Amino acid sequence: MTLVAIEIIGVMLLLTQMLFLVILWSTNFRGYPAKIREEWPKVTLLMVARNESRVMQACLLAFEKIDYPAEKLEIILADDHSEDDTGVILKQWAEGRNHVKVIAIDAFIPNETVNGKANALAQMIPCATGKYLIFTDADCIVPSTWVKSMVNAAEVDGDDKVRKSFKYRKSRGLVTGITQVGGAGLMAKMQNLDWLFTLGMVKVLSDTGQQVTTMGNNMLISKEAYMQVGGFGEVGFSMTEDFQIAKAIHRKGFEAVHLVSQENMVTTQPESNMSGLLMQRKRWMYGAMRLPLKLKVLLALQALFLPLVVLLLINYVFLGWLFWLTKWCLQSFFIILIQKKLGQNISLINLIFFEIYYLFTAWATIVCYFWPSNTTWKGRKY
Template sequence: MMLLISIGLVFLLILQDVILFLLLRYNFKNYGEGEQIAFPQISILIPCRNEAHNLPQCLEALESLDYPSSKLQIIMGNDGSEDGTAQILQQWAKQNSQALYLEVKAGDGFKMNGKANALQQMVGHATGELLLFTDADCVVGPNWARSMVAAWQSSQAGVVTGITRIKGHALFDRMQAFDWWLTLGMVKVMDDLGIAVTSMGNNMLISKSAYDAVGGFEGIPFSLTEDFEMAKQIEAKGFPLIHLVNQDNLVVTKGQDNFAGLMRQRKRWMSGAMDLPSVWKLLLGLQVLFFPAVLFLVFLYPFEGIILWLIKVLIQGLFIYCFALKTRIRLKWVDFLLFEIYYMLTAWSTIVYYFWPSKTDWKGRKY
């Protein structure tokens, strides 16, 4: 019985990866690419908590945005930082007329997490028809705002989610990057099928009308993944959600410095994943259960088990490689085998750590 179950799981995962690749190849949707756009008033919101070491690159990228300055507002919120974040933001706001500095007031941690509280206050000062969100540890491209706005104009979506990649040349950074490509690739495929999954607060556009329809961040249920919850509530109000993937709207962010930091990040993300649709849970479940199933096959039938495993790595690798190419990023094939080991370890470690009886630590705040 165990043998049959293991064989079935392995073949289901291989079939899943084949389907994902075919959908990526033949059902990939672009939005607003190459279209002439109008320039609505936009507000970019960046909450900052102890980000002094990240802000120089972030702010330099914002200065290079190709968007009419008269239509652009950038709100920088200092959320109780204990380093030089406030001084950097205040100085930058003085030098940039489109920038607004805001000192975030402490909120009720039982109603909103820290980031949601900061964003709620920041939106209160926003003048834009469209709200664009990114993080202080992110670097946006010069055409980022244009690309997100064009996608909104062609779709009239309530939420436009962009694409983000992890930067860095160290092995741990590259493995995290592969993980993001795989996960966001599956998100994009599902979204293009009309099954909205999630959104990401480090690369996201929300129309002001959609935001107001749900009562803002204070109007949605408490969540450690406020971006996911916001997207879910906006979709429930009847607004479309789309996922935009191209070179122009690619945002670069930092990975976690170590495995402990990765687990803390994953514990928070898992709280949102538990509310995902059943189809998405099935996809994630197949990814995780594949490893014990294939290891069981390798133990009983080494040659056949290894061949099946390599087939899975090949198809999954092809999916990841082709998805990254949508943003003109070429990945190194030599990393794919290493990623399989990394993915096996992190997938099961995440499950164990999620159920471990400890609070979630996020930016020095515990929930």
């Protein structure tokens, strides 16, 4: 087989993958319509903050606007050894709110047992009394409909045929929400498209029964599932504790679903510079490298597209550009479908810039991941 033939086959495999993403999103999308409920279960909302005084006020303001029965909503907050005014802000906000608890996190040194955030959550959850544990981060803004939307997805009756085909043995134990990146600058818009594209692929895989990961800033876990896997303190060390516990919950046979709707869309802060972005992506790569082989192959096709199409351009210019244009069209159409579902504005200019951004960050992340250096996360080095 010639080199050109290998290049064409590689590119065609990626185009096929893109086409299937579009088809499956359009034909196999699983929604979880809201139901009128007379009774809502008790829920515990958990949020860990570390050096977040600059952005945390918006998060707390959003908590005040959550539409959920007050007597059924418990909020547990933790200051994870911040070096700014985070702890003071949390305590001041909790004053006069009987349903809010602020937990003091015991000191520890990150080791091979647990990372910083997982350590904090493991200490918080024994204080939780809700049927469901719902998680977000201090740099996120949740919509008022968030809790009801996530609980509805956890409680809505499942399709028995779907459950049997996916081989779920137990109740629904995990709900993953959708997250967008806020901000008006070009870099923020590129990160938003990046998150939507990635989470869109996760949604497609989830709806076909292949559980991939979850997002710790928009996640619900049933207390039953959490206790059966032993919690964050028992699932083993990982830079991506959300990925680790999702994997443990799936192994136990609990059903996991991915909810994509405007009602549960959380807004997170963008990384302000390329250094921070690559460090974030390096941390995510630790989780990606622990995916099943077939999923790693799909991700590898994404990264290999650039060298394959460049080599093709050298030999067959027209064919190379045709394949590249086709890939961009399929990729952009997939993102547009997601944005329409979420009610976001669509910009073709941003989609053009995103192609450049995505190919650059994909390879920069690979280099950063294999570069022999520590990963810095929330001021801690691992």
